[in-house]
Amino acid sequence: MAPEPTPAHRPAPATLADFLQQAREAGLDRLDAQLIACTALGVSRSWLLAHDTDALPPEHLPRLMDWLRRRAEGEPLAYLVGDKAFFGLTLSVSPHVLIPRPDTETLVEWALQALAGLRAPRVVDLGTGSGAIALAIASQRPDADVTAVDFSPPALAVAQANAQRLGLSHVRFLAGSWLSPLAGERFDLIVSNPPYIAEGDAHLPALRHEPRSALTSGPDGLDDLRQIAQQAPGHIHENGWLLLEHGFDQAEAVQHLLQDAGFTDVSTRFDLGPQARCTGGRWPGAHRG
Numbered sequence: 001m002a003p004e005p006t007p008a009h010r011p012a013p014a015t016l017a018d019f020l021q022q023a024r025e026a027g028l029d030r031l032d033a034q035l036i037a038c039t040a041l042g043v044s045r046s047w048l049l050a051h052d053t054d055a056l057p058p059e060h061l062p063r064l065m066d067w068l069r070r071r072a073e074g075e076p077l078a079y080l081v082g083d084k085a086f087f088g089l090t091l092s093v094s095p096h097v098l099i100p101r102p103d104t105e106t107l108v109e110w111a112l113q114a115l116a117g118l119r120a121p122r123v124v125d126l127g128t129g130s131g132a133i134a135l136a137i138a139s140q141r142p143d144a145d146v147t148a149v150d151f152s153p154p155a156l157a158v159a160q161a162n163a164q165r166l167g168l169s170h171v172r173f174l175a176g177s178w179l180s181p182l183a184g185e186r187f188d189l190i191v192s193n194p195p196y197i198a199e200g201d202a203h204l205p206a207l208r209h210e211p212r213s214a215l216t217s218g219p220d221g222l223d224d225l226r227q228i229a230q231q232a233p234g235h236i237h238e239n240g241w242l243l244l245e246h247g248f249d250q251a252e253a254v255q256h257l258l259q260d261a262g263f264t265d266v267s268t269r270f271d272l273g274p275q276a277r278c279t280g281g282r283w284p285g286a287h288r289g
């Protein structure tokens with residue numbers, strides 16, 4: 001006897017409009033459903049909006065339905081479609097890297113301001129992941145000498161592929177922990193969005209698809225920020241800047257870390273949230289630039 005149809009076995013969508021409707025019923029928001037359809041079919045959003053009563057080409061169905069199901073189960077859209085926009089760049093992402101957040105654009109803007117008066121500045125991005133920060137800076141400052149470091153070889157491969165695709169050849173990639181692969185080198189700017197979530201934090205289940213090593217950092221979330229603050233003085237030029245992203249409730253702690261390490265002009269900036277999102281300081285020098 002044929003099994004009774006169950007709600008999980010709905011008829012396959014016949015048109016794009018049917019697919020979008022099924023996606024909405026599965027809990028996807030409209031934009032995510034549209035972006036899934038656009039990526040699977042290789043069409044623009046405006047094309048999609050004008051053709052939603054077209055018959056759905058059956059060869060696209062397996063991927064469309066797989067992405068619908070995975071998005072409904074909480075997998076981030078960026079991992080399904082394979083890219084994410086950041087600071088005007090389209091970056092490829094995979095589950096080996098944290099998905100770039102708009103919040104981090106605050107850090108890039110601050111970095112570009114810190115570099116404004118310098119010619120051919122030396123910059124390092126620690127824990128680069130997809131390469132977001134390093135590549136955003138490199139795209140805005142073709143004269144900069146940019147280094148990107150990551151502990152994870154597969155993450156570094158994602159960042160390197162992004163640099164190549166974007167034609168940003170003036171970025172060097174190094175594997176290692178924070179500043180350890182940079183013995184004897186100094187920079188005008190050290191920038192990082194390290195892991196900063198406390199182990200056991202209530203937000204972690206919602207982030208379960210992203211690499212845990214890019215998210216958590218000890219019982220208070222500050223282990224890696226502490227290490228970077230301690231290592232940075234050995235790698236920074238006089239008047240150089242250290243700029244760090246952190247959690248919304250960590251500004252005071254990070255200010256103290258930077259002050260204790262000897263940084264001056266320590267201050268905090270807010271993201272569009274608006275949450276306290278990055279704290280930075282300047283390494284003292286004889287001549288102020």
Ligand code: GLN
Pocket residue numbers: 098101103193194195196197207214215216
């Ligand atoms: N900002 C990210 C989040 O809370 C965490 C990024 C990080 O740990 N560096 O989703």
